[in-house]
Amino acid sequence: xxxxxxxxxxxxxxxxxxxxxxxxxxxxxxxxxxxxxxxxxxxxxxxxxxxxxxxxxxxxxxxxxxxxxxxxxxxxxxxxxxxxxxxxxxxxxxxxxxxxxxxxxxxxxxxxxxxxxxxxxxxxxxxxxxxxxxxxxxxxxxxxxxxxxxxxxxxxxxxxxxxxxxxxxxxxxxxxxxxxxxxxxxxxxxxxxxxxxxxxxxxxxxxxxxxxxxxxxxxxxxxxxxxxxxxxxxxxxxxxxxxxxxxxxxxxxx
Amino acid sequence: xxxxxxxxxxxxxxxxxxxxxxxxxxxxxxxxxxxxxxxxxxxxxxxxxxxxxxxxxxxxxxxxxxxxxxxxxxxxxxxxxxxxxxxxxxxxxxxxxxxxxxxxxxxxxxxxxxxxxxxxxxxxxxxxxxxxxxxxxxxxxxxxxxxxxxxxxxxxxxxxxxxxxxxxxxxxxxxxxxxxxxxxxxxxxxxxxxxxxxxxxxxxxxxxxxxxxxxxxxxxxxxxxxxxxxxxxxxxxxxxxxxxxxxxxxxxxx
DNA sequence: CTTCTTTATGGTCACTCTGACTATAAAGGC
DNA sequence: GCCTTTATAGTCAGAGTGACCATAAAGAAG
Numbered sequence: 001x002x003x004x005x006x007x008x009x010x011x012x013x014x015x016x017x018x019x020x021x022x023x024x025x026x027x028x029x030x031x032x033x034x035x036x037x038x039x040x041x042x043x044x045x046x047x048x049x050x051x052x053x054x055x056x057x058x059x060x061x062x063x064x065x066x067x068x069x070x071x072x073x074x075x076x077x078x079x080x081x082x083x084x085x086x087x088x089x090x091x092x093x094x095x096x097x098x099x100x101x102x103x104x105x106x107x108x109x110x111x112x113x114x115x116x117x118x119x120x121x122x123x124x125x126x127x128x129x130x131x132x133x134x135x136x137x138x139x140x141x142x143x144x145x146x147x148x149x150x151x152x153x154x155x156x157x158x159x160x161x162x163x164x165x166x167x168x169x170x171x172x173x174x175x176x177x178x179x180x181x182x183x184x185x186x187x188x189x190x191x192x193x194x195x196x197x198x199x200x201x202x203x204x205x206x207x208x209x210x211x212x213x214x215x216x217x218x219x220x221x222x223x224x225x226x227x228x229x230x231x232x233x234x235x236x237x238x239x240x241x242x243x244x245x246x247x248x249x250x251x252x253x254x
Numbered sequence: 255x256x257x258x259x260x261x262x263x264x265x266x267x268x269x270x271x272x273x274x275x276x277x278x279x280x281x282x283x284x285x286x287x288x289x290x291x292x293x294x295x296x297x298x299x300x301x302x303x304x305x306x307x308x309x310x311x312x313x314x315x316x317x318x319x320x321x322x323x324x325x326x327x328x329x330x331x332x333x334x335x336x337x338x339x340x341x342x343x344x345x346x347x348x349x350x351x352x353x354x355x356x357x358x359x360x361x362x363x364x365x366x367x368x369x370x371x372x373x374x375x376x377x378x379x380x381x382x383x384x385x386x387x388x389x390x391x392x393x394x395x396x397x398x399x400x401x402x403x404x405x406x407x408x409x410x411x412x413x414x415x416x417x418x419x420x421x422x423x424x425x426x427x428x429x430x431x432x433x434x435x436x437x438x439x440x441x442x443x444x445x446x447x448x449x450x451x452x453x454x455x456x457x458x459x460x461x462x463x464x465x466x467x468x469x470x471x472x473x474x475x476x477x478x479x480x481x482x483x484x485x486x487x488x489x490x491x492x493x494x495x496x497x498x499x500x501x502x503x504x505x506x507x508x
Numbered sequence: 509c510t511t512c513t514t515t516a517t518g519g520t521c522a523c524t525c526t527g528a529c530t531a532t533a534a535a536g537g538c
Numbered sequence: 539g540c541c542t543t544t545a546t547a548g549t550c551a552g553a554g555t556g557a558c559c560a561t562a563a564a565g566a567a568g
Contacts (some may be wrong), residue, residue, distance in 0.1 A: 016312060017271045017272065017273045017310070018271065019271045019273070019347070019358055056271070056347070058270060058349075058356065059349045060349065061347045061348055061349060062345065062347035062358070063347070088344050088345065090342050090344070090345075091316065091342065091344075091345040091360050093273070093310070093315045093316040093317070093360065094315055095312075095313045095314065095315060102312065104273055104316070104358070104360075106345050106347065106358075172516085173516085173517095174515075174516075189556070189557075189558090190515085190516080190517085191516095191517075191518075191519080191557095191558090191559095192555075192556065192557085194516085194517070194518090195518095195555090196554090196555085199554095211516090216564085216565065217513080217514050217515065217564075217565060217566085218513085218514045218515025218516065218563075218564055218565075219514080219515050219516045219517080219562060219563040219564050220515090220516080220563075220564065221515075221516055221517090222516085222517090233494075234553095234554075237555095239556090240487075426545085427545085427546095428544075428545075443527070443528070443529090444544085444545080444546090445528095445529090445545095445546075445547075445548085446526075446527065446528085448545085448546075448547095449526095449547095450525095450526090453525095465545090470535085470536065471535075471536060471537090471542080471543050471544065472534075472535055472536080472542085472543040472544025472545065473533060473534040473535050473543080473544050473545045473546080474534075474535065474544090474545080475544075475545055475546090476545085476546090488525075491526095493527090
């Protein structure tokens with residue numbers, strides 16, 4: 001803002017940048033973290049998989065662009081997309097990250113419950129859920145973005161109520177625990193997890209009515225829905241690494 | 255990345271964006287949080303104060319641009335600027351945030367020890383430290399950026415070793431505590447603070463040699479320097495709000 | 509129908525961490 | 539010398555946590 005722009009502020013003089021959004025859309029399916037990817041139909045990286053995303057429209061904020069792209073890729077209605085949690089991760093600005101031209105990309109993360117296969121119109125023709133561990137190598141610097149997104153999501157589960165975004169409207173504590181175990185890649189003690197979740201004010205609220213059977217086996221579990229809290233007090237801390245546990249990367253980023 | 259760009263990838267067709275960096279540079283001076291601001295010498299917002307920043311050069315990453323601008327505004331040497339911690343906050347993309355043209359801005363936060371008044375060359379002619387509570391209203395959306403930056407810094411002090419970035423190379427635990435108290439706007443119990451800092455591995459390491467007097471009064475304090483850890487285990491949690499405590503805004507953002 | 513397995517739920521107990529507090533040491537001001 | 543100020547050491551009760559054990563309620567197997 002300090003560098004003087006030229007008289008008349010010709011955008012083309014100081015604006016040789018394209019701006020895109022890239023989306024890391026996650027879900028938990030069959031106890032595995034999955035991410036939504038699209039297959040590129042053109043160069044560069046033709047045939048490689050990439051995070052969904054696209055260019056900002058001239059009078060559109062990055063958040064709006066992210067919601068628009070998400071609706072296009074998933075086929076979800078505007079109401080659904082408008083309500084869900086979109087988190088801006090960070091912005092990637094390496095001059096060589098796109099071989100065509102100078103592109104800076106604002107990355108977002110989104111969390112969805114397990115949905116049927118995405119079959120929206122438009123760009124979503126080649127969209128697919130991938131096991132997050134089996135994804136890659138991706139186009140552009142999307143491997144980096146994906147790793148950063150996983151780190152951030154894992155960290156956010158500790159001190160926010162974000163985990164419920166992976167669950168349907170009504171869920172059992174077992175399903176919620178599965179989210180934590182899948183994202184963190186650890187096993188948690190069930191009674192302790194239960195105690196902490198129920199003692200955190202506003203995290204979940206019980207649903208009255210008869211319990212539901214999850215898969216048929218075992219005692220039916222009580223149903224809960226997401227509470228109105230957004231932060232988690234006290235936080236649900238990840239167990240410290242035991243060295244031999246599998247993980248994507250190191251590095252705290254909350 | 256999905257939206258097809260036109261043949262030849264003409265940047266001017268899909269790239270009507272200017273990209274800037276804005277810096278929230280903080281220091282703790284006389285028990286108050288201070289932020290580095292520059293006075294605008296031209297429209298829009300002529301005469302208003304703003305966060306330092308500027309346009310990205312054609313082959314420059316946002317991080318490099320932030321370091322370049324920081325060096326220009328503070329007059330610090332490239333070695334100093336290259337070593338210090340620059341944290342990307344988030345990117346601001348509201349279409350109307352700059353009345354001249356479409357500008358997206360990548361915001362960074364930087365933490366400095368208390369330095370003499372900035373008197374660098376170039377743009378820094380009008381740079382000044384401001385009490386962060388007394389700053390504003392600022393140009394553009396910089397009030398928002400400043401608030402977001404303060405929130406993020408406050409949150410990061412909890413689980414990272416970032417606080418030492420506010421201190422000179424050698425510091426006393428009292429000075430470190432002052433950083434926490436100033437950023438959080440609370441008073442902390444001295445023995446408890448001491449116990450936690452010393453029990454966190456790698457946070458600080460003692461300096462051998464004679465103790466230093468801080469201001470002359472009281473018993474001389476032992477000197478420490480920053481340890482090699484980057485994350486703080488266990489975290490140093492902020493005391494819960496007592497309602498009547500002063501604060502900029504709500505909202506967790508770690 | 510009985511038994512086994514599976515999942516949900518309730519509870520105990522020792523250990524750690526925390527906040528609040530008291531006490532002592534070492535400097536300067538008067 | 540005495541007071542004030544700051545640093546440092548230690549105590550103690552309560553909260554939170556991890557590692558358990560126990561019981562309830564379902565389906566599966568015999």
